[in-house]
Each structure stands twice: as C-alpha cells, then as structure tokens.
C-alpha cells in the first residue's frame with residue numbers, strides 16, 4: 380500500500396517550499412483542507428477532495444517511477460542503534476548513563492528509592508503495570524516501617540508513545556516522580572495498554588489484531604478507573620494493617636498528574652464517568668490535550684485520511700511501530716524543519732511532538748531513545764487525527780455512519796461533555812507546543828466548570844516534550860506545580 384506515501388511525496392514535491400518551515404506543513408495542509416472548515420459541508424468537501432487526490436494518485440502510482448524510488452529511499456528501515464555505531468553523527472561524547480539499559484523499576488531502585496511494580500487487570504482483560512515509589516530517598520526504611528501508603532497518593536500518567544520511564548529518566552534531581560516522592564507523596568506511575576510494560580492480556584496475544592483495537596477512549600474507560608481503584612484499595616489495605624483497624628477507609632481519593640494523552644484520558648474519563656470526580660481531588664494537566672483546532676504537529680497530515688479506517692490500518696498496521704512508513708516519511712520533512720541531528724528528528728516522538736534545541740538535554744539522548752517510543756496502537760493516533768479533521772472537537776471515535784449508529788445510537792460520534800468534569804483542574808501549557816495549542820487550552824479552561832487556573836510556562840520555545848525531558852523542567856514547571864498541589868493534598 381504505497382498510495383499514501385506517493386500522495387505525500389507528490390504533494391510535497393509539488394507544493395513544499397523547503398526554505399520556510401511553516402510552509403512545509405501549511406502548504407501541504409491548505410491543499411488538503413480548505414482554510415475555513417467551520418461547517419460540515421466544508422469538511423465533507425475536503426474529505427471528498429482528499430479522496431479524489433487518492434484516486435488521482437492511484438493512477439499516478441503506476442507511472443511514477445521516480446516517486447517509487449523516493450519511497451524505497453525513505454522507507455529504508457531506520458536502525459535506532461545506528462547512531463551509536465556511527466562516529467560522525469555524535470560530535471561530543473555523551474556520558475554513559477546506565478538508565479538506558481534499565482527498566483523503570485531498576486532506574487528507581489538504582490537511584491536509592493524504594494520501588495514496587497503492581498499488575499492491574501482491566502475490566503476488558505488488559506494487564507497493566509503500575510510502578511510505585513512509596514517513599515522518598517532519605518529515611519525510606521523508617522518510612523516503610525511506619526506503614527506503607529501513608530503519604531498522599533499521586534497518580535502520574537504519561538502521554539502518547541510514552542511509559543512510566545518518562546517520569547524518572549531525567550534522574551533524581553530533575554525527574555518529577557522522584558521530586559514528588561522526596562516531598563512525601565506516595566507516587567504511582569501508570570502505563571497505558573499497549574506500551575512496553577502493559578502489553579499483556581488475559582486471553583489475547585500481542586500479535587492479535589484485536590489486541591490493538593483501542594484508542595485513548597478505552598484507556599479512559601478502563602485503564603485509568605482500574606488503576607485508580609487499585610491504588611486506593613492497596614492504600615486502604617496497607618493503612619488497615621498498620622492501624623490494626625479493619626474498618627479504616629482513609630484513602631478515598633488521589634491527585635492526578637497527566638502529560639499530553641495522560642490529560643486526554645483524564646478528561647474523557649471524568650466526563651464519561653462522573654463518579655470518578657470524587658476519587659480525583661485534583662487534576663494537574665501538563666500540555667493538556669482535549670480540543671485540537673490549533674495543532675501544529677504533522678499528525679495533521681494524517682487527518683484527512685482518518686476516516687478511511689480500513690485503508691489506514693492496512694497501511695500503518697494495528698500497532699503503531701516506530702519504523703512505520705508514515706513516520707519515516709514525516710521524518711524526512713520534519714528533519715528539514717528541525718535543525719538537529721537526523722537520528723533525533725527521526726524518532727517518532729520528536730516527529731510528532733517537535734523538538735526544542737534550547738531545552739533539549741542531549742546527555743539524556745541514549746536514555747530517551749532506549750525508552751521511547753514505548754508502543755501505541757495506530758487507532759490511538761487516528762482518534763486524535765479525527766479530532767483534528769473535525770474542527771478540533773473533543774469526541775468519541777468515529778467508526779463511520781453505520782457503526783456509529785450501532786455503537787452510539789446516532790450517526791456521528793458523541794462529544795465528551797467536559798461540563799461533567801467537576802474535579803478541580805489546573806492547566807499548564809507552553810507557547811511552542813505542537814499538540815496542545817494555547818487557544819485550545821484556553822477554550823478548555825473556559826469550558827471546565829472547576830478550572831483552578833491556566834498557566835503558561837515562562838519560556839518561549841518550551842515544547843510538548845520539554846515537560847518531561849526539558850533541562851529546566853524543574854524550575855520552569857515542577858516547582859510551581861508542586862506548590863499548587865500542596866493546596867489539594869491531604870495532611
């Protein structure tokens with residue numbers, strides 16, 4: 380299935396102006412999408428015209444020998460290890476960091492913190508790993524002896540293509556999970572279905588297509604509620620043991636920190652399942668993604684095709700693999716936009732989320748690359764792409780009219796009703812975020828009934844991934860975040 384690549388290659392060759400970075404995307408984009416897509420008619424038009432483009436391309440494919448050779452050039456399998464071996468790509472030696480070889484539990488342990496791993500089964504049979512840092516670095520033996528689970532629980536949820544490692548890989552001085560543990564939180568770190576730590580199921584195997592039949596909707600519906608209930612149950616069991624009182628029910632709620640898709644999941648869960656608003660005492664949303672009308676990510680390029688599911692799945696596969704053709708293709712153009720070395724800009728996470736030279740800590744490269752991308756389903760990306768295609772509306776997955784009728788009892792997917800989110804929500808965004816556009820965050824802020832504030836990171840080029848890996852994430856984001864959290868913390 381080369382039509383899609385051919386389409387992009389041809390559109391790109393025809394319309395791209397390589398001198399302007401914005402031009403690459405907007406040039407392509409304005410030809411796929413009309414400028415004003417504010418009505419159903421226009422987006423239907425756009426869809427029709429993108430279908431026509433495909434049809435044209437199908438006939439072009441046969442004759443376009445040149446494009447085919449470009450395809451084989453850009454679909455060359457990218458070897459993530461190649462940069463380790465190639466001397467000329469690394470100018471300065473990157474210090475050896477053992478964390479590149481270790482999983483989340485081992486990273487936590489090696490830095491001198493207590494580390495636990497728990498497995499939670501969701502209602503639909505996925506087995507998720509939760510990592511836990513129950514106490515801080517200093518005096519944790521006595522902290523544990525005094526009863527585990529006495530601290531306020533905070534649940535920390537990674538975003539698209541990430542894993543629990545995202546919160547620890549920048550080490551004890553800068554990693555948010557460590558900082559939280561050091562000030563006395565009981566830190567629980569989630570892993571969404573399909574990632575490195577959560578790729579098992581009670582009946583399905585990872586290579587079954589069905590295994591990958593989920594988006595963040597299912598994570599919101601099953602994964603997060605299962606994780607929250609599990610955390611509260613474990614903490615209550617522990618505190619009963621400690622107090623010798625079988626009736627103690629000390630832990631009824633927790634704090635939630637999400638990054639990117641970790642925030643989408645929280646918003647979807649709290650709107651679909653409003654009783655969880657009682658179990659979440661505060662949501663702290665880093666790079667919040669709900670409405671998506673102002674997205675700069677190349678994910679936009681997939682948007683016009685996001686309704687032709689069968690075709691997209693055939694093309695990209697059910698599991699979104701780091702070496703898939705679309706990423707390889709986008710990287711080719713993305714690399715021209717970003718003035719960074721190729722091996723960095725070819726990583727799918729940077730292709731989709733952008734790159735910020737000022738905040739990027741190149742010492743972390745081997746560790747980031749060893750853990751990211753950590754796995755996702757293609758359907759997860761498609762769900763976002765559908766939103767982008769449909770004016771940025773925050774809504775359920777679109778299966779097409781017939782299946783929508785069966786599933787939802789209406790021809791179009793329902794909207795997530797964010798008015799249902801009664802839990803306090805703090806929104807923290809960055810001006811150079813390719814996925815969480817400032818205008819979209821502002822809209823969310825206005826719609827949330829209990830928004831406790833929206834704040835912008837005071838650094839112009841701060842971007843989506845800097846919330847995790849940025850050199851100054853601690854001073855620019857985490858310190859303020861932890862101050863805000865204090866107000867919602869149980870004694």
Ligand SMILES: *[C@@H]1O[C@H](CO)[C@@H](O)[C@H](O)[C@H]1NC(C)=O
Pocket residue numbers: 621622623
């Ligand atoms: C709970 O019971 C154990 C053994 O019976 C005892 O050693 C411990 O001090 C008790 N803890 C509390 C908080 O009463």
Ligand SMILES: *[C@@H]1O[C@H](CO)[C@@H](O)[C@H](O)[C@H]1NC(C)=O
Pocket residue numbers: 650651652653793794795796799
């Ligand atoms: C909002 O919450 C109510 C229950 O309070 C629920 O019935 C409804 O489906 C929710 N709305 C959406 C759009 O999910």
Ligand SMILES: *[C@@H]1O[C@H](CO)[C@@H](O)[C@H](O)[C@H]1NC(C)=O
Pocket residue numbers: 796797798799
């Ligand atoms: C959204 O939820 C709010 C509060 O639960 C409710 O009043 C409102 O009618 C809902 N809106 C829709 C469109 O369902």
